[in-house]
Amino acid sequence: MAQKQKKKQKSKPSKRPYIIGFWALFGIGLLAVVLVFLLASWGAFGKMPEFEELENPETNLATEIFSSDGETIGKYYSENRTPIKYEDLPDHLVEALVATEDERFYKHAGIDAKGTLRAAVYLGTRGGASTITQQLSKLLFTEDVANNTFARIMQKIKEWVIATRLERQYTKEEIITMYFNKYDFVYQAVGIRSASKIYFGKEAKNLSIEESAVLVAMLKNAALYNPVRRPVLVKQRRNQVFVQMRKNGYISEREEDSLQQLPLNLDFSPEGHDEGMATYFRVYLQGFMQDWIEKNPKPDGSNYSLYRDGLKIYTTLDSKMQQYAESAVERHISHLQKEFDRQNKNNKTAPFRDINKDQVSAIINSAMRRSVRWKQMANKGIDEEEIIASFDKEAKMRVFSWDGIKDTVMTPRDSIFYYKGFLQAGLMSMTPQTGEVKAWVGGTNFKHFKYDHVEQGKRQVGSTFKPFVYATAIDQLKLSPCDMMPKNRFTIEKGKYGNAKDWSPSNAGGEYTGMLSLRNALAQSVNTITARVIDKTGPGPVLDLVSKLGVDTKNFSNGPAIALGTEDMSLYEMVSAYSTFVNEGVYIEPIFVNRIEDKNGTVLYQHIPKARDVMNKEAAYVTVNLLEGVTRNGSGVRLRGTYAKDFTHYKRGVTGYPYDFKNPIAGKTGTTQNQSDGWFMGMVPNLVTGVWVGAEDRAVHFPNLTYGQGATMALPIWGMYMKDLYADEDLEISDGEFPRPDNLSIRVNCDETETDSTSEDNSVPDELDF
Known part of the structure; x- marks a missing residue:
């Protein structure tokens, strides 16, 4: 019996090789993971940032133009980004970000293990795993390779590595600030300060809680969740931000209900180079700055960039005076134009006067040769006859009028006549x-x-x-x-x-x-x-x-x-x-x-x-x-x-x-x-x-x-x-007397009674209301 039992024991396979094999595989896998992360950190899967890059992330900062009364009147940029400090971010904006994008932001060190495990188990159907820090690392140092699975995996590994470095190097507040400063909200609104100005016409520190929620809602996908293009969709997403804020204890249920009823209330003010205040002045200033840059290199001998170095230009323009000036021009010229057009109705050479047909043709032909159309076609090697013929082919156009932009169909030649008629x-x-x-x-x-x-x-x-x-x-x-x-x-x-x-x-x-x-x-x-x-x-x-x-x-x-x-x-x-x-x-x-x-x-x-x-x-x-x-x-x-x-x-x-x-x-x-x-x-x-x-x-x-x-x-x-x-x-515009010098020897006080007609016709127009 004992011999039989001994035989049975000898025939039972040992588990020790399996255990050894498991731990060996585990160790190899762990080493492989460590090796992959090490290789990633060494740049084997693409360039990784040096310490100096982490300390000073490579960003394109817009040059900002200030008025004498402290208002921003324009920017020069390749990306319309103007950095902002953490203390200028309202609390509800930060709370909305954390509640919506990374609930455990203050508890993890760059990678949210719980979120990563959840994403892996449910294949991302119950939310992603990217932390705010990971999103920042992606914005700062990696490219979008969403269509390449292997490259996306490698990118995710690099994001993890960079995220942990960012967490070691920066405080949570600095990471949030960098993230808000880097994100592109589209419509040339790169960074939270530009977005606040463009979408709501105010500085970020003055955003209301509902406005902050709109901008945080856009972080999911600024092109898709854009309040200008899709207000209904954005309102739904904004209200989900309120849900997350209530869930995380930042607002009460009563506040959530009332906030969800509010409209978007956009004040959309694009900051493109053709829009905004003092556009003509900004072009002249641009020439001044380019000349200054050529003559004033950096200490290292390189040139400043007007579009990337974040210069600040403090001008003498007064923003209120500029607004009043632009308003006065618009009010008068838009009115005067109506009378001008009325007087041209029976003018056979309108909008021209006192010249013959040959002179009119010479003006139009000269304008054609100076046009963008002519230059673009000439650069493509198109012969002159074909270029001229193109000016007589009708095309759909959007043209300026004092009643707003108009959609119309006309030939390029006719559009030249049209624009020549504006005062x-x-x-x-x-x-x-x-x-x-x-x-x-x-x-x-x-x-x-x-x-x-x-x-x-x-x-x-x-x-x-x-x-x-x-x-x-x-x-x-x-x-x-x-x-x-x-x-x-x-x-x-x-x-x-x-x-x-x-x-x-x-x-x-x-x-x-x-x-x-x-x-x-x-x-x-x-x-x-x-x-x-x-x-x-x-x-x-x-x-x-x-x-x-x-x-x-x-x-x-x-x-x-x-x-x-x-x-x-x-x-x-x-x-x-x-x-x-x-x-x-x-x-x-x-x-x-x-x-x-x-x-x-x-x-x-x-x-x-x-x-x-x-x-x-x-x-x-x-x-x-x-x-x-x-x-x-x-x-x-x-x-x-x-x-x-x-x-x-x-x-x-x-x-x-x-x-x-x-x-x-x-x-x-x-x-x-x-x-x-x-x-x-x-x-x-x-x-x-x-x-x-x-x-x-x-x-x-x-x-x-x-x-x-x-x-x-x-x-x-x-x-x-x-x-x-x-x-x-x-x-404080003066309404007093002009300063009179002492001991004035030339007589200026004249006892005159003579009157006469003026040489300029002072008759009053019957139909133009001044």
């Missing part, structure tokens, strides 16, 4: 004592009209040039605003100043009798008296003064006709030149950037004012005093809310214009040949503002002076703008 405007506002540019409006709509009419465009300035002639005479000859001169015809003989023929200017309205003081002569823009004044000084001293005032005169003629504004100047030049009169004869170069900082706040550039004496205080003051007459008894009298004596024909029974300014205002209107350009330069003691209105081509204009003069085209924009500025007391 444009420019406005620049500057503090004369500092040179700080406070508002810059280069056109009516940057997306559709790229040309900047502040600095890029130069047009005939008309009568707005006359103050330079008078200022020269006052400075050199001590002429007084009270000095009298005859209005009769005046001729400067051929060759006296290099002029090729006799020059004898005409007065508008054909008035040539009587005497006028210089003040009234300038107010009424009398050409013959201006000719007499420049004959006393000669054109040379006038050009010399204008050059000292910052105007590029190298292409100016040197004949006496410059007195009437025959030369082209930019609004930028005009405003800076006029500012010298208010600044007691000291020219200050306009500034628009106060300082530039790097992303760490280190100052890289600080503006140093550039100034020079141009004329004495007395001459500057007398010139300003002379210009005050324009708004008292000249073409600028509309600003006073009253009519000149020839306004009696006005049919609607209105007794005045809506501006009704009572304070001292110096200014000058200007109207050029054929009403192609309308100007108004307006000054108060601490602000000089210039306005230009016209069309892209000089052949596009009003048929007569009623609407085509500067007092109708440009002055109303100045009036609307200044009314808004004065209504905003925080801006």
Whole structure:
């Protein structure tokens, strides 16, 4: 029996080899896993970040442009990312993130073992396993390879490795901050700060709990769960965020119920390069920055990137003043355009006037050759005949209109005609004592009209040039605003100043009798008296003064006709030149950037004012005093809310214009040949503002002076703008007297009783409501 039992025991197989085999396989598997992680950390499966990369993750930071009152007015970026600090994240935003994306965030070290096991057992049907830290590691250092299973496994391993490193290197708060700063919410909203501004029009720290929930809802998939495209779906996802917040104890059930009833309430404000505030200014600033970058390398010799280095540009623009300026331009031009279109209905060459068909064809052909379509087709090697033919093929288009973007069908050639018919405007506002540019409006709509009419465009300035002639005479000859001169015809003989023929200017309205003081002569823009004044000084001293005032005169003629504004100047030049009169004869170069900082706040550039004496205080003051007459008894009298004596024909029974300014205002209107350009330069003691209105081509204009003069085209924009500025007391726009120098020797107080008709037609349009 014992022998039989012994035999039985001998025949029973031993478990020891299996146990050894199990532990050997387990050990090998464990070593294999460790080896895989080690290989991953060594970069065997793709580049892994170095310690320095973890310390300073490679991110593209947008350059941010600030106004003088601290508002963001635009950005330059390859990715629209502006970093934010943890303390600027509202608590409910962080709580919504943790409750929705990673409930055990504060308990794990980068990898959630429980979540990973659950995902493995249920194959992801009960939620994923990626922690916030893993999601950050994926955003920072790895690429999306979702369509390749093996690569996705390797990526997940790298995410785990990176996640554990991130957890060792950073605090939980820093990880959350980096995650919010890195995530792309689409519509150029990279990072939580950009997303807050673009989707809700506010800083992240000011988000409400329901707004925070919307942005957290987008983290699942910003393209799919986008409130602009799919508001219903996003609201459902947002409400699930509230469920998670209640489940994790951040809000009560009652709060959850009430929050779920709230609408999305978006304030969608895209920050593309074509949208937002001060678009024309931002393009000009971009050129300034590129030039600065070329001349100011980093300490290591490399160049700063305007689109990736997170620079901070502190400009002189005031955000409120900029908004008021843009609003004034839009309100007036949209209204003026309706009248312009009405007057063009029976114009056979509309929108052009006073030119023949061949000249029209030349303008259109030139525009075709400058177009993007032409350049793109030419770059592809398409021959010229085929390119020209393409401009006569109808196509679906979305075109600009003052009633909104319109879908239409037209040929590219017809679209050129269409856009040529729009009136444009420019406005620049500057503090004369500092040179700080406070508002810059280069056109009516940057997306559709790229040309900047502040600095890029130069047009005939008309009568707005006359103050330079008078200022020269006052400075050199001590002429007084009270000095009298005859209005009769005046001729400067051929060759006296290099002029090729006799020059004898005409007065508008054909008035040539009587005497006028210089003040009234300038107010009424009398050409013959201006000719007499420049004959006393000669054109040379006038050009010399204008050059000292910052105007590029190298292409100016040197004949006496410059007195009437025959030369082209930019609004930028005009405003800076006029500012010298208010600044007691000291020219200050306009500034628009106060300082530039790097992303760490280190100052890289600080503006140093550039100034020079141009004329004495007395001459500057007398010139300003002379210009005050324009708004008292000249073409600028509309600003006073009253009519000149020839306004009696006005049919609607209105007794005045809506501006009704009572304070001292110096200014000058200007109207050029054929009403192609309308100007108004307006000054108060601490602000000089210039306005230009016209069309892209000089052949596009009003048929007569009623609407085509500067007092109708440009002055109303100045009036609307200044009314808004004065209504905003925080801006502290002066309504006082211009500073008068001590011991003034030139007489400015004139006991004048003479009145006369103005040379610019001050008749009031019957159908345009100012």
